[in-house]
Amino acid sequence: MPEIYSGEVLENRSAGELFLLTVSIGKSIDIIPGQFFLIRIDREDTVLRRAFSIFDKNDDRLSFLYRVVGKGTGWLSERKTGYELNIFGPLGNGFSLVEGRSLLVGGGTGMAPLYYLGKNINGDVDFLLGAQRKTFWSEELLSRYRDIGNLELVTEDGSSGKKGLVTQYIKNACYTKVYACGPMEMLKSIDIDVPAEVSLESVIACGFGACRGCIVETVSGEYKRVCKDGPIFDLREISI
Ligand SMILES: Cc1cc2nc3c(=O)[nH]c(=O)nc-3n(C[C@H](O)[C@H](O)[C@H](O)COP(=O)(O)OP(=O)(O)OC[C@H]3O[C@@H](n4cnc5c(N)ncnc54)[C@H](O)[C@@H]3O)c2cc1C
Ligand code: FES
Structure with missing residues:
Protein backbone atom coordinates (compact mmCIF):
# COMPACT_ATOMS: atom_id res chain seq x y z
CA MET A 1 0.00 0.00 0.00
CA PRO A 2 1.31 3.46 -0.81
CA GLU A 3 2.07 5.69 2.15
CA ILE A 4 3.42 9.16 2.76
CA TYR A 5 7.00 9.06 4.00
CA SER A 6 9.38 11.65 5.31
CA GLY A 7 12.51 11.13 3.26
CA GLU A 8 15.67 12.61 4.72
CA VAL A 9 18.03 13.62 1.93
CA LEU A 10 21.29 11.70 2.28
CA GLU A 11 22.70 12.68 -1.10
CA ASN A 12 21.55 14.86 -4.00
CA ARG A 13 24.29 15.39 -6.54
CA SER A 14 24.85 15.69 -10.24
CA ALA A 15 25.63 12.59 -12.29
CA GLY A 16 26.42 13.83 -15.79
CA GLU A 17 23.40 15.87 -16.91
CA LEU A 18 21.21 14.11 -14.35
CA PHE A 19 20.85 14.25 -10.58
CA LEU A 20 21.04 11.31 -8.21
CA LEU A 21 18.93 11.71 -5.08
CA THR A 22 19.06 9.26 -2.16
CA VAL A 23 16.71 9.56 0.81
CA SER A 24 16.21 7.56 3.97
CA ILE A 25 12.58 6.80 4.82
CA GLY A 26 13.33 5.03 8.12
CA LYS A 27 12.10 1.57 7.15
CA SER A 28 12.53 -0.96 4.37
CA ILE A 29 9.49 -1.35 2.10
CA ASP A 30 8.64 -3.60 -0.85
CA ILE A 31 8.91 -1.90 -4.22
CA ILE A 32 8.35 -3.51 -7.62
CA PRO A 33 10.78 -2.29 -10.31
CA GLY A 34 8.99 0.28 -12.48
CA GLN A 35 6.88 1.65 -9.63
CA PHE A 36 7.16 5.34 -8.88
CA PHE A 37 6.88 7.87 -6.05
CA LEU A 38 5.38 11.36 -5.96
CA ILE A 39 7.58 13.98 -4.31
CA ARG A 40 5.97 17.12 -2.89
CA ILE A 41 7.50 20.32 -4.21
CA ASP A 42 7.34 22.86 -1.39
CA ARG A 43 7.00 25.94 -3.56
CA GLU A 44 3.99 28.24 -3.28
CA ASP A 45 3.39 28.16 -7.05
CA THR A 46 3.55 24.37 -7.39
CA VAL A 47 0.51 22.34 -6.40
CA LEU A 48 1.09 18.95 -7.97
CA ARG A 49 3.64 16.50 -6.67
CA ARG A 50 6.19 15.33 -9.24
CA ALA A 51 6.59 11.69 -10.28
CA PHE A 52 9.90 9.79 -10.17
CA SER A 53 10.56 6.12 -10.87
CA ILE A 54 12.46 4.13 -8.32
CA PHE A 55 16.10 4.02 -9.44
CA ASP A 56 17.43 1.92 -6.58
CA LYS A 57 16.54 0.67 -3.12
CA ASN A 58 18.85 -0.49 -0.32
CA ASP A 59 17.23 -1.21 3.05
CA ASP A 60 15.48 2.05 4.04
CA ARG A 61 17.23 4.09 1.35
CA LEU A 62 15.45 5.03 -1.89
CA SER A 63 17.28 6.54 -4.86
CA PHE A 64 15.90 8.53 -7.76
CA LEU A 65 17.64 9.61 -10.95
CA TYR A 66 16.19 12.76 -12.45
CA ARG A 67 16.72 15.50 -14.97
CA VAL A 68 16.04 19.16 -14.27
CA VAL A 69 13.37 20.24 -16.79
CA GLY A 70 11.34 22.86 -14.91
CA LYS A 71 10.53 24.48 -11.61
CA GLY A 72 9.77 21.28 -9.65
CA THR A 73 12.90 19.42 -10.62
CA GLY A 74 14.88 22.67 -10.30
CA TRP A 75 13.66 23.03 -6.71
CA LEU A 76 14.47 19.39 -6.03
CA SER A 77 18.02 19.75 -7.33
CA GLU A 78 18.64 22.44 -4.68
CA ARG A 79 17.68 20.26 -1.68
CA LYS A 80 20.66 19.69 0.58
CA THR A 81 21.62 16.80 2.87
CA GLY A 82 19.28 16.62 5.85
CA TYR A 83 16.25 18.18 4.10
CA GLU A 84 13.03 16.22 4.80
CA LEU A 85 11.16 15.49 1.56
CA ASN A 86 7.50 14.48 1.60
CA ILE A 87 7.29 11.33 -0.53
CA PHE A 88 4.18 9.33 -1.50
CA GLY A 89 4.36 5.78 -2.86
CA PRO A 90 5.14 3.27 -4.14
CA LEU A 91 2.58 3.79 -6.92
CA GLY A 92 1.69 2.05 -10.18
CA ASN A 93 1.89 -1.53 -11.33
CA GLY A 94 5.61 -2.18 -11.99
CA PHE A 95 7.29 -4.43 -14.54
CA SER A 96 6.57 -8.17 -14.68
CA LEU A 97 9.79 -10.08 -14.28
CA VAL A 98 10.70 -13.10 -16.38
CA GLU A 99 13.63 -15.47 -16.23
CA GLY A 100 16.03 -15.65 -19.15
CA ARG A 101 17.89 -13.02 -21.12
CA LEU A 200 4.92 5.58 -19.98
CA GLU A 201 4.90 9.14 -18.67
CA SER A 202 2.03 11.56 -18.31
CA VAL A 203 1.23 14.52 -16.11
CA ILE A 204 0.32 12.97 -12.77
CA ALA A 205 -2.13 14.61 -10.35
CA CYS A 206 -3.59 12.26 -7.69
CA GLY A 207 -1.30 9.33 -8.53
CA PHE A 208 -3.71 6.57 -7.42
CA GLY A 209 -6.35 6.38 -10.14
CA ALA A 210 -9.01 8.77 -8.85
CA CYS A 211 -8.86 11.89 -11.05
CA ARG A 212 -8.26 10.38 -14.53
CA GLY A 213 -5.87 13.24 -15.25
CA CYS A 214 -3.18 10.94 -16.63
CA ILE A 215 -5.22 9.07 -19.27
CA VAL A 216 -3.59 7.62 -22.40
CA GLU A 217 -5.45 6.09 -25.35
CA THR A 218 -4.41 2.56 -26.27
CA VAL A 219 -4.36 1.20 -29.85
CA SER A 220 -7.74 -0.49 -29.22
CA GLY A 221 -9.28 2.89 -28.34
CA GLU A 222 -9.44 2.13 -24.62
CA TYR A 223 -8.44 4.82 -22.13
CA LYS A 224 -5.98 3.81 -19.40
CA ARG A 225 -4.61 5.62 -16.36
CA VAL A 226 -0.82 5.88 -16.44
CA CYS A 227 -0.66 6.14 -12.63
CA LYS A 228 -2.84 3.12 -11.78
CA ASP A 229 -3.16 0.85 -14.87
CA GLY A 230 0.48 1.70 -15.64
CA PRO A 231 2.99 3.22 -15.84
CA ILE A 232 4.05 -0.14 -17.30
CA PHE A 233 2.13 -1.31 -20.37
CA ASP A 234 2.53 -4.06 -22.92
CA LEU A 235 4.14 -2.51 -26.01
CA ARG A 236 1.22 -3.81 -28.13
CA GLU A 237 -1.15 -1.58 -26.14
CA ILE A 238 0.52 1.58 -27.39
CA SER A 239 2.03 0.59 -30.73
CA ILE A 240 0.82 -1.57 -33.62
C1 LIG B 1 5.47 7.52 -13.76
C2 LIG B 1 6.50 8.59 -14.03
C3 LIG B 1 7.82 8.36 -13.69
C4 LIG B 1 8.78 9.34 -13.93
N1 LIG B 1 10.06 9.08 -13.58
C5 LIG B 1 11.00 10.03 -13.79
C6 LIG B 1 12.36 9.78 -13.40
O1 LIG B 1 12.70 8.71 -12.87
N2 LIG B 1 13.26 10.77 -13.63
C7 LIG B 1 12.90 11.97 -14.22
O2 LIG B 1 13.76 12.83 -14.42
N3 LIG B 1 11.63 12.22 -14.58
C8 LIG B 1 10.67 11.29 -14.37
N4 LIG B 1 9.39 11.56 -14.73
C9 LIG B 1 9.07 12.87 -15.31
C10 LIG B 1 8.97 13.90 -14.19
O3 LIG B 1 7.83 13.62 -13.41
C11 LIG B 1 8.86 15.31 -14.80
O4 LIG B 1 10.08 15.61 -15.46
C12 LIG B 1 8.61 16.32 -13.72
O5 LIG B 1 7.28 16.18 -13.26
C13 LIG B 1 8.79 17.73 -14.28
O6 LIG B 1 8.49 18.62 -13.24
P1 LIG B 1 8.99 20.13 -13.31
O7 LIG B 1 8.19 20.90 -12.33
O8 LIG B 1 10.46 20.21 -13.18
O9 LIG B 1 8.63 20.57 -14.79
P2 LIG B 1 7.45 21.54 -15.22
O10 LIG B 1 7.84 22.95 -14.85
O11 LIG B 1 6.15 21.03 -14.74
O12 LIG B 1 7.53 21.35 -16.79
C14 LIG B 1 8.74 21.62 -17.51
C15 LIG B 1 8.75 20.87 -18.81
O13 LIG B 1 8.74 19.44 -18.56
C16 LIG B 1 7.64 18.86 -19.20
N5 LIG B 1 7.06 17.82 -18.31
C17 LIG B 1 6.46 18.02 -17.12
N6 LIG B 1 6.04 16.86 -16.60
C18 LIG B 1 6.37 15.90 -17.47
C19 LIG B 1 6.21 14.50 -17.52
N7 LIG B 1 5.55 13.81 -16.57
N8 LIG B 1 6.69 13.84 -18.59
C20 LIG B 1 7.32 14.50 -19.57
N9 LIG B 1 7.52 15.82 -19.59
C21 LIG B 1 7.05 16.52 -18.57
C22 LIG B 1 6.64 19.96 -19.42
O14 LIG B 1 5.82 19.69 -20.55
C23 LIG B 1 7.52 21.15 -19.68
O15 LIG B 1 7.95 21.19 -21.01
C24 LIG B 1 8.40 10.59 -14.51
C25 LIG B 1 7.06 10.82 -14.86
C26 LIG B 1 6.12 9.82 -14.62
C27 LIG B 1 4.70 10.08 -14.99
S1 FES C 1 -3.16 11.04 -11.81
FE1 FES C 1 -5.20 10.85 -11.05
S2 FES C 1 -5.91 9.10 -12.13
FE2 FES C 1 -3.83 9.19 -12.68
Whole structure:
Protein backbone atom coordinates (compact mmCIF):
# COMPACT_ATOMS: atom_id res chain seq x y z
CA MET A 1 0.00 0.00 0.00
CA PRO A 2 1.31 3.46 -0.81
CA GLU A 3 2.07 5.69 2.15
CA ILE A 4 3.42 9.16 2.76
CA TYR A 5 7.00 9.06 4.00
CA SER A 6 9.38 11.65 5.31
CA GLY A 7 12.51 11.13 3.26
CA GLU A 8 15.67 12.61 4.72
CA VAL A 9 18.03 13.62 1.93
CA LEU A 10 21.29 11.70 2.28
CA GLU A 11 22.70 12.68 -1.10
CA ASN A 12 21.55 14.86 -4.00
CA ARG A 13 24.29 15.39 -6.54
CA SER A 14 24.85 15.69 -10.24
CA ALA A 15 25.63 12.59 -12.29
CA GLY A 16 26.42 13.83 -15.79
CA GLU A 17 23.40 15.87 -16.91
CA LEU A 18 21.21 14.11 -14.35
CA PHE A 19 20.85 14.25 -10.58
CA LEU A 20 21.04 11.31 -8.21
CA LEU A 21 18.93 11.71 -5.08
CA THR A 22 19.06 9.26 -2.16
CA VAL A 23 16.71 9.56 0.81
CA SER A 24 16.21 7.56 3.97
CA ILE A 25 12.58 6.80 4.82
CA GLY A 26 13.33 5.03 8.12
CA LYS A 27 12.10 1.57 7.15
CA SER A 28 12.53 -0.96 4.37
CA ILE A 29 9.49 -1.35 2.10
CA ASP A 30 8.64 -3.60 -0.85
CA ILE A 31 8.91 -1.90 -4.22
CA ILE A 32 8.35 -3.51 -7.62
CA PRO A 33 10.78 -2.29 -10.31
CA GLY A 34 8.99 0.28 -12.48
CA GLN A 35 6.88 1.65 -9.63
CA PHE A 36 7.16 5.34 -8.88
CA PHE A 37 6.88 7.87 -6.05
CA LEU A 38 5.38 11.36 -5.96
CA ILE A 39 7.58 13.98 -4.31
CA ARG A 40 5.97 17.12 -2.89
CA ILE A 41 7.50 20.32 -4.21
CA ASP A 42 7.34 22.86 -1.39
CA ARG A 43 7.00 25.94 -3.56
CA GLU A 44 3.99 28.24 -3.28
CA ASP A 45 3.39 28.16 -7.05
CA THR A 46 3.55 24.37 -7.39
CA VAL A 47 0.51 22.34 -6.40
CA LEU A 48 1.09 18.95 -7.97
CA ARG A 49 3.64 16.50 -6.67
CA ARG A 50 6.19 15.33 -9.24
CA ALA A 51 6.59 11.69 -10.28
CA PHE A 52 9.90 9.79 -10.17
CA SER A 53 10.56 6.12 -10.87
CA ILE A 54 12.46 4.13 -8.32
CA PHE A 55 16.10 4.02 -9.44
CA ASP A 56 17.43 1.92 -6.58
CA LYS A 57 16.54 0.67 -3.12
CA ASN A 58 18.85 -0.49 -0.32
CA ASP A 59 17.23 -1.21 3.05
CA ASP A 60 15.48 2.05 4.04
CA ARG A 61 17.23 4.09 1.35
CA LEU A 62 15.45 5.03 -1.89
CA SER A 63 17.28 6.54 -4.86
CA PHE A 64 15.90 8.53 -7.76
CA LEU A 65 17.64 9.61 -10.95
CA TYR A 66 16.19 12.76 -12.45
CA ARG A 67 16.72 15.50 -14.97
CA VAL A 68 16.04 19.16 -14.27
CA VAL A 69 13.37 20.24 -16.79
CA GLY A 70 11.34 22.86 -14.91
CA LYS A 71 10.53 24.48 -11.61
CA GLY A 72 9.77 21.28 -9.65
CA THR A 73 12.90 19.42 -10.62
CA GLY A 74 14.88 22.67 -10.30
CA TRP A 75 13.66 23.03 -6.71
CA LEU A 76 14.47 19.39 -6.03
CA SER A 77 18.02 19.75 -7.33
CA GLU A 78 18.64 22.44 -4.68
CA ARG A 79 17.68 20.26 -1.68
CA LYS A 80 20.66 19.69 0.58
CA THR A 81 21.62 16.80 2.87
CA GLY A 82 19.28 16.62 5.85
CA TYR A 83 16.25 18.18 4.10
CA GLU A 84 13.03 16.22 4.80
CA LEU A 85 11.16 15.49 1.56
CA ASN A 86 7.50 14.48 1.60
CA ILE A 87 7.29 11.33 -0.53
CA PHE A 88 4.18 9.33 -1.50
CA GLY A 89 4.36 5.78 -2.86
CA PRO A 90 5.14 3.27 -4.14
CA LEU A 91 2.58 3.79 -6.92
CA GLY A 92 1.69 2.05 -10.18
CA ASN A 93 1.89 -1.53 -11.33
CA GLY A 94 5.61 -2.18 -11.99
CA PHE A 95 7.29 -4.43 -14.54
CA SER A 96 6.57 -8.17 -14.68
CA LEU A 97 9.79 -10.08 -14.28
CA VAL A 98 10.70 -13.10 -16.38
CA GLU A 99 13.63 -15.47 -16.23
CA GLY A 100 16.03 -15.65 -19.15
CA ARG A 101 17.89 -13.02 -21.12
CA SER A 102 16.42 -9.51 -21.14
CA LEU A 103 17.14 -6.35 -23.08
CA LEU A 104 16.59 -3.10 -21.17
CA VAL A 105 16.37 -0.06 -23.44
CA GLY A 106 16.50 3.47 -22.04
CA GLY A 107 16.18 6.72 -23.95
CA GLY A 108 17.53 9.71 -22.00
CA THR A 109 16.03 9.86 -18.51
CA GLY A 110 14.25 6.61 -19.39
CA MET A 111 17.31 4.84 -18.04
CA ALA A 112 16.13 5.62 -14.47
CA PRO A 113 13.78 2.67 -13.78
CA LEU A 114 16.00 0.19 -15.62
CA TYR A 115 18.74 -0.04 -12.99
CA TYR A 116 16.51 -1.42 -10.22
CA LEU A 117 14.78 -3.58 -12.83
CA GLY A 118 18.14 -5.00 -13.93
CA LYS A 119 19.08 -5.70 -10.32
CA ASN A 120 15.93 -7.75 -9.85
CA ILE A 121 15.98 -9.81 -13.05
CA ASN A 122 16.96 -13.43 -12.56
CA GLY A 123 19.01 -13.93 -15.73
CA ASP A 124 21.30 -12.12 -18.15
CA VAL A 125 20.71 -8.41 -18.61
CA ASP A 126 21.77 -6.30 -21.60
CA PHE A 127 21.38 -2.53 -21.25
CA LEU A 128 21.06 -0.36 -24.34
CA LEU A 129 21.11 3.30 -23.29
CA GLY A 130 20.76 6.28 -25.58
CA ALA A 131 21.32 10.00 -25.13
CA GLN A 132 22.06 13.06 -27.22
CA ARG A 133 25.70 13.17 -26.22
CA LYS A 134 28.36 11.58 -24.03
CA THR A 135 28.13 14.20 -21.26
CA PHE A 136 24.58 13.06 -20.45
CA TRP A 137 26.06 10.27 -18.30
CA SER A 138 28.78 10.29 -15.66
CA GLU A 139 31.26 7.41 -15.77
CA GLU A 140 30.30 6.52 -12.19
CA LEU A 141 26.64 6.18 -13.18
CA LEU A 142 27.46 4.00 -16.17
CA SER A 143 29.67 1.78 -14.04
CA ARG A 144 26.67 0.93 -11.86
CA TYR A 145 24.84 -0.40 -14.91
CA ARG A 146 27.97 -2.29 -16.03
CA ASP A 147 28.16 -3.95 -12.61
CA ILE A 148 24.85 -5.76 -13.20
CA GLY A 149 24.76 -6.28 -16.97
CA ASN A 150 26.30 -5.72 -20.39
CA LEU A 151 26.10 -2.08 -21.38
CA GLU A 152 25.92 -0.63 -24.88
CA LEU A 153 25.69 3.12 -25.46
CA VAL A 154 24.20 5.06 -28.34
CA THR A 155 24.57 8.83 -28.79
CA GLU A 156 22.88 11.01 -31.37
CA ASP A 157 26.11 12.91 -32.08
CA GLY A 158 28.33 9.81 -31.98
CA SER A 159 30.44 11.15 -29.09
CA SER A 160 30.15 7.82 -27.25
CA GLY A 161 29.23 4.32 -28.40
CA LYS A 162 27.21 3.87 -31.58
CA LYS A 163 25.82 6.85 -33.46
CA GLY A 164 22.12 7.45 -33.95
CA LEU A 165 18.92 6.63 -32.10
CA VAL A 166 18.80 3.89 -29.50
CA THR A 167 15.87 2.17 -31.25
CA GLN A 168 18.00 1.57 -34.36
CA TYR A 169 20.08 -0.91 -32.37
CA ILE A 170 17.36 -3.08 -30.80
CA LYS A 171 17.80 -6.65 -31.96
CA ASN A 172 15.18 -9.37 -31.66
CA ALA A 173 17.66 -12.15 -31.29
CA CYS A 174 17.82 -14.31 -28.20
CA TYR A 175 15.80 -12.21 -25.78
CA THR A 176 13.04 -13.56 -23.58
CA LYS A 177 11.77 -10.06 -23.01
CA VAL A 178 12.46 -6.43 -23.87
CA TYR A 179 11.79 -3.60 -21.40
CA ALA A 180 11.90 0.04 -22.51
CA CYS A 181 11.48 3.51 -21.09
CA GLY A 182 11.83 6.84 -22.86
CA PRO A 183 9.89 9.41 -24.87
CA MET A 184 6.60 8.19 -26.40
CA GLU A 185 7.91 8.56 -29.96
CA MET A 186 10.85 6.33 -29.10
CA LEU A 187 8.60 3.68 -27.57
CA LYS A 188 6.20 3.73 -30.53
CA SER A 189 9.06 3.15 -32.96
CA ILE A 190 10.14 -0.10 -31.29
CA ASP A 191 9.56 -2.89 -33.79
CA ILE A 192 10.26 -6.34 -32.31
CA ASP A 193 8.75 -9.81 -32.19
CA VAL A 194 9.54 -10.71 -28.57
CA PRO A 195 7.27 -9.69 -25.65
CA ALA A 196 7.95 -6.13 -24.54
CA GLU A 197 6.90 -3.86 -21.71
CA VAL A 198 7.25 -0.10 -21.74
CA SER A 199 7.06 2.57 -19.04
CA LEU A 200 4.92 5.58 -19.98
CA GLU A 201 4.90 9.14 -18.67
CA SER A 202 2.03 11.56 -18.31
CA VAL A 203 1.23 14.52 -16.11
CA ILE A 204 0.32 12.97 -12.77
CA ALA A 205 -2.13 14.61 -10.35
CA CYS A 206 -3.59 12.26 -7.69
CA GLY A 207 -1.30 9.33 -8.53
CA PHE A 208 -3.71 6.57 -7.42
CA GLY A 209 -6.35 6.38 -10.14
CA ALA A 210 -9.01 8.77 -8.85
CA CYS A 211 -8.86 11.89 -11.05
CA ARG A 212 -8.26 10.38 -14.53
CA GLY A 213 -5.87 13.24 -15.25
CA CYS A 214 -3.18 10.94 -16.63
CA ILE A 215 -5.22 9.07 -19.27
CA VAL A 216 -3.59 7.62 -22.40
CA GLU A 217 -5.45 6.09 -25.35
CA THR A 218 -4.41 2.56 -26.27
CA VAL A 219 -4.36 1.20 -29.85
CA SER A 220 -7.74 -0.49 -29.22
CA GLY A 221 -9.28 2.89 -28.34
CA GLU A 222 -9.44 2.13 -24.62
CA TYR A 223 -8.44 4.82 -22.13
CA LYS A 224 -5.98 3.81 -19.40
CA ARG A 225 -4.61 5.62 -16.36
CA VAL A 226 -0.82 5.88 -16.44
CA CYS A 227 -0.66 6.14 -12.63
CA LYS A 228 -2.84 3.12 -11.78
CA ASP A 229 -3.16 0.85 -14.87
CA GLY A 230 0.48 1.70 -15.64
CA PRO A 231 2.99 3.22 -15.84
CA ILE A 232 4.05 -0.14 -17.30
CA PHE A 233 2.13 -1.31 -20.37
CA ASP A 234 2.53 -4.06 -22.92
CA LEU A 235 4.14 -2.51 -26.01
CA ARG A 236 1.22 -3.81 -28.13
CA GLU A 237 -1.15 -1.58 -26.14
CA ILE A 238 0.52 1.58 -27.39
CA SER A 239 2.03 0.59 -30.73
CA ILE A 240 0.82 -1.57 -33.62
C1 LIG B 1 5.47 7.52 -13.76
C2 LIG B 1 6.50 8.59 -14.03
C3 LIG B 1 7.82 8.36 -13.69
C4 LIG B 1 8.78 9.34 -13.93
N1 LIG B 1 10.06 9.08 -13.58
C5 LIG B 1 11.00 10.03 -13.79
C6 LIG B 1 12.36 9.78 -13.40
O1 LIG B 1 12.70 8.71 -12.87
N2 LIG B 1 13.26 10.77 -13.63
C7 LIG B 1 12.90 11.97 -14.22
O2 LIG B 1 13.76 12.83 -14.42
N3 LIG B 1 11.63 12.22 -14.58
C8 LIG B 1 10.67 11.29 -14.37
N4 LIG B 1 9.39 11.56 -14.73
C9 LIG B 1 9.07 12.87 -15.31
C10 LIG B 1 8.97 13.90 -14.19
O3 LIG B 1 7.83 13.62 -13.41
C11 LIG B 1 8.86 15.31 -14.80
O4 LIG B 1 10.08 15.61 -15.46
C12 LIG B 1 8.61 16.32 -13.72
O5 LIG B 1 7.28 16.18 -13.26
C13 LIG B 1 8.79 17.73 -14.28
O6 LIG B 1 8.49 18.62 -13.24
P1 LIG B 1 8.99 20.13 -13.31
O7 LIG B 1 8.19 20.90 -12.33
O8 LIG B 1 10.46 20.21 -13.18
O9 LIG B 1 8.63 20.57 -14.79
P2 LIG B 1 7.45 21.54 -15.22
O10 LIG B 1 7.84 22.95 -14.85
O11 LIG B 1 6.15 21.03 -14.74
O12 LIG B 1 7.53 21.35 -16.79
C14 LIG B 1 8.74 21.62 -17.51
C15 LIG B 1 8.75 20.87 -18.81
O13 LIG B 1 8.74 19.44 -18.56
C16 LIG B 1 7.64 18.86 -19.20
N5 LIG B 1 7.06 17.82 -18.31
C17 LIG B 1 6.46 18.02 -17.12
N6 LIG B 1 6.04 16.86 -16.60
C18 LIG B 1 6.37 15.90 -17.47
C19 LIG B 1 6.21 14.50 -17.52
N7 LIG B 1 5.55 13.81 -16.57
N8 LIG B 1 6.69 13.84 -18.59
C20 LIG B 1 7.32 14.50 -19.57
N9 LIG B 1 7.52 15.82 -19.59
C21 LIG B 1 7.05 16.52 -18.57
C22 LIG B 1 6.64 19.96 -19.42
O14 LIG B 1 5.82 19.69 -20.55
C23 LIG B 1 7.52 21.15 -19.68
O15 LIG B 1 7.95 21.19 -21.01
C24 LIG B 1 8.40 10.59 -14.51
C25 LIG B 1 7.06 10.82 -14.86
C26 LIG B 1 6.12 9.82 -14.62
C27 LIG B 1 4.70 10.08 -14.99
S1 FES C 1 -3.16 11.04 -11.81
FE1 FES C 1 -5.20 10.85 -11.05
S2 FES C 1 -5.91 9.10 -12.13
FE2 FES C 1 -3.83 9.19 -12.68
